[in-house]
């Protein structure tokens with residue numbers, strides 16, 4: 001595990017999201033409740049919609065382009081749609097968001 | 111020879127330590143106990159009952175003078191220790207120093223005081239000790255108090271003083287009360303119940319300064335400039351471990367005084383217990399773990415082997431006079447699932463959080479009878495897979511064959527009330543069903559059950575299902591979405607009649623089955639609330655589709671398009687230059703003239719939006735709302751200004767209408783057209799509202815469209831003056847805002863209510879017309895503003911990435 005402090009919980013609006021740019025593409029960081037954060041790929045497997053721009057409800061997000069819904073726990077598309085987004089471990093420590101960057105910094109420059 | 115033990119702080123933790131130590135056989139200590147407060151150990155957590163008058167101070171004293179005397183404890187109360195000399199092993203105090211062999215720190219916490227201007231005024235207090243409590247007890251009828259902080263302590267303080275008749279206002283920075291322990295729905299119920307006790311609650315309120323007069327507090331000023339007058343101001347915004355003494359003595363200190371598993375600090379002869387310690391990264395704020403610490407510390411002092419272990423903590427909460435229960439954990443974590451139960455008629459809300467078939471959290475409001483049972487499930491990590499379907503109904507429904515979700519309804523006794531509005535119980539409904547009322551409408555007609563507010567519709571349907579079995583055909587679902595059984599029309603009606611003014615109020619009172627809705631219902635509910643309560647309700651951007659949240663249209667590649675407003679299609683060289691400059695500066699790939707008489711800049715990067723808007727704003731250009739369910743464009747023709755056929759100033763009227771209507775939110779988008787003569791060059795006859803100017807005045811038509819359906823407008827009326835034309839259009843728009851279903855264009859709504867119904871209100875009834883205009887203006891006093899200017903100023907951060915890890919890699 002390689003926990004990186006990426007910002008404060010309060011930097012993300014409740015039931016909103018912000019993105020983190022990484023070497024392997026944008027990661028969307030979702031705030032589903034006062035102190036509940038999820039991180040997942042920002043890119044919808046349907047047609048690449050930016051998931052951080054979607055409506056966040058419960059522990060799910062709806063893609064802004066064509067309304068696919070993803071469960072942020074598993075990354076699985078819900079209902080009849082088939083697809084999955086990568087999810088990344090996150091935790092909260094004293095109001096700060098820590099993201100496990102092990103998979104995200106894989107291509108770290110030498 | 112007896113050894114000297116000095117204890118600094120007579121608090122809940124050190125008090126317990128003393129009990130363990132002096133109870134033990136052969137304890138061999140000369141104990142000196144210092145306390146800054148002029149008294150010994152008392153039960154701090156019972157201060158609230160003292161405040162509210164339910165208990166006296168004497169009743170909460172845990173150790174009295176006799177107790178200390180019996181156990182030979184030397185008391186130095188009212189004396190604050192000023193220093194520790196670890197080399198000489200001496201504690202320094204005003205009335206004489208004391209030498210120690212072992213020292214215990216039990217200094218507790220200091221309440222956090224926000225360093226607002228005026229925080230040191232007389233009459234600004236925290237809530238920590240008996241002195242604070244006594245000051246609050248002086249607040250009775252005729253006194254005004256402001257409490258900053260809507261957490262447990264702040265609300266206890268508020269409830270206590272309100273019980274004494276004081277006029278109390280709670281100022282809380284977050285969107286709901288006790289946000290750490292409660293979710294929004296329970297927070298909403300708590301707020302309602304506190305308001306019922308006469309406490310006024312100000313959410314999302316930022317304190318700016320404390321104002322005084324002759325050195326005494328006079329009012330709290332919010333960042334809006336508003337002043338809340340008060341005789342006493344209580345700050346209950348958090349605590350910090352009290353570490354100053356330890357730090358000065360050179361002990362290892364982080365957030366609290368560092369201790370190991372034996373509660374020994376970085377000095378082998380100094381121990382620490384209670385809220386002042388930090389153990390394995392954690393600090394503490396509730397008594398349960400402190401008692402464990404006290405026991406271990408006592409054992410350490412007696413030379414016994416013991417270790418303090420942090421338990422996964424479940425907290426139970428209670429606010430004076432509110433039936434509230436919260437246990438376990440809602441924060442962080444993946445793989446969680448919610449079970450929500452609401453009974454709006456009784457004001458009951460229950461929510462369980464499940465992870466891996468184990469209950470990890472429970473929030474309950476209004477009916478907490480099963481609280482301890484759930485608390486047990488959490489503590490014991492009971493596997494609940496077998497009782498999942500009926501779990502939320504509590505222990506009474508467990509056992510037997512619970513697999514069927516309908517069994518809960520089936521298990522209800524016949525005299526259980528189903529419809530709270532009409533007082534109809536299960537037996538009556540079942541009788542009606544067996545007597546032939548086999549669908550919802552018939553049950554409503556025969557029993558009146560679910561015929562009033564309709565929130566028990568789900569239960570009645572389940573009864574139909576239970577009673578009729580396979581014979582029951584569920585009705586066609588007109589519900590908004592899976593979160594509720596109610597239709598758009600029902601929700602709109604209930605928001606008005608029940609005066610629901612927040613989303614949590616809607617979720618709770620109307621029995622939503624999800625914690626906070628979904629992408630289908632949230633935008634609709636958000637619109638209904640702001641249309642019906644423009645002043646009271648605060649728009650929620652997170653319940654809006656991305657376009658309305660970022661004030662631009664999202665493109666298929668995730669970029670955005672930017673369409674500035676061109677009032678009535680009129681522009682000038684200055685504006686065009688600003689648009690051209692912006693196109694250059696932000697590398698806009700496509701510049702297009704739209705079908706709505708203005709210019710679209712397509713392909714703008716999300717993070718460039720605020721800067722681009724600021725540039726456009728400087729040239730006087732504002733948002734064209736090309737993205738909103740609101741006023742889009744007012745298309746005009748050149749009219750009398752230039753055209754040889756023009757009968758009235760169509761351009762001028764178009765601009766006036768656009769200026770009046772812009773910024774308003776509507777059920778779906780609204781487009782207007784104003785043509786100067788029946789040649790109709792502005793295509794007014796296929797707009798939501800179309801005006802065709804004629805010699806005698808203005809022909810106003812409504813309900814046109816040229817999108818998926820092609821519709822010609824229908825004539826609403828003809829008026830003589832421009833002012834009348836404005837009033838009619840505004841009143842009609844407001845009628846649409848107040849009544850239509852979200853995402854019905856005007857023509858669809860008119861088809862439902864009938865044009866005559868609208869005419870009666872807007873054309874015939876002049877009083878109603880004026881009232882509609884007035885309500886529209888009230889709403890526009892809040893919404894008639896340029897979102898681009900607002901966003902460019904204050905909300906920049908939501909357009910930029912939270913972090914950029916690509917840079918990190920370069921070291």
Ligand code: SRM
Nearest residue numbers: 663665671703704705706708736742815816817818819855
């Ligand atoms: C930019 C523009 C096309 C153009 O290049 O001219 C346009 C672009 C879009 N229109 Fe339109 N409409 C545009 C004029 C029209 C017109 C013509 C008009 O307004 O005079 C119509 C038919 C008239 C009408 O509305 O009745 C029109 C009928 C629609 C419809 C169908 C609405 C309906 O109720 O049937 C949609 C879909 C919807 O709103 O649900 C739509 C939706 C859209 C959306 C917002 C699709 C979307 O949701 O992403 C398009 C955004 C494109 C983008 O990425 O920016 N657009 N759209 C026009 C912007 C006008 C403006 O200045 O604001």
Ligand SMILES: Cc1cc2nc3c(=O)[nH]c(=O)nc-3n(C[C@H](O)[C@H](O)[C@H](O)COP(=O)(O)OP(=O)(O)OC[C@H]3O[C@@H](n4cnc5c(N)ncnc54)[C@H](O)[C@@H]3O)c2cc1C
Nearest residue numbers: 119121122123145146154155190191217218384385396397
């Ligand atoms: C109103 C209220 C309600 C609460 N309700 C609950 C509840 O329902 N459940 C729950 O679990 N917890 C509750 N708490 C929290 C609980 O009271 C604390 O966790 C607990 O009291 C901490 O114990 P402690 O011994 O660490 O510190 P304290 O009890 O604060 O004792 C510390 C003592 O040290 C003294 N002191 C500090 N510095 C010096 C010095 N230099 N020299 C001499 N003396 C010093 C202080 O004056 C104080 O008397 C409540 C707290 C308050 C204020």
Ligand code: SF4
Nearest residue numbers: 663666704705817818
């Ligand atoms: S007509 Fe269709 S493709 Fe063209 S802008 Fe409108 S919505 Fe997009």
Ligand code: FES
Nearest residue numbers: 044047049063066
């Ligand atoms: S791109 Fe996400 S649903 Fe189509």
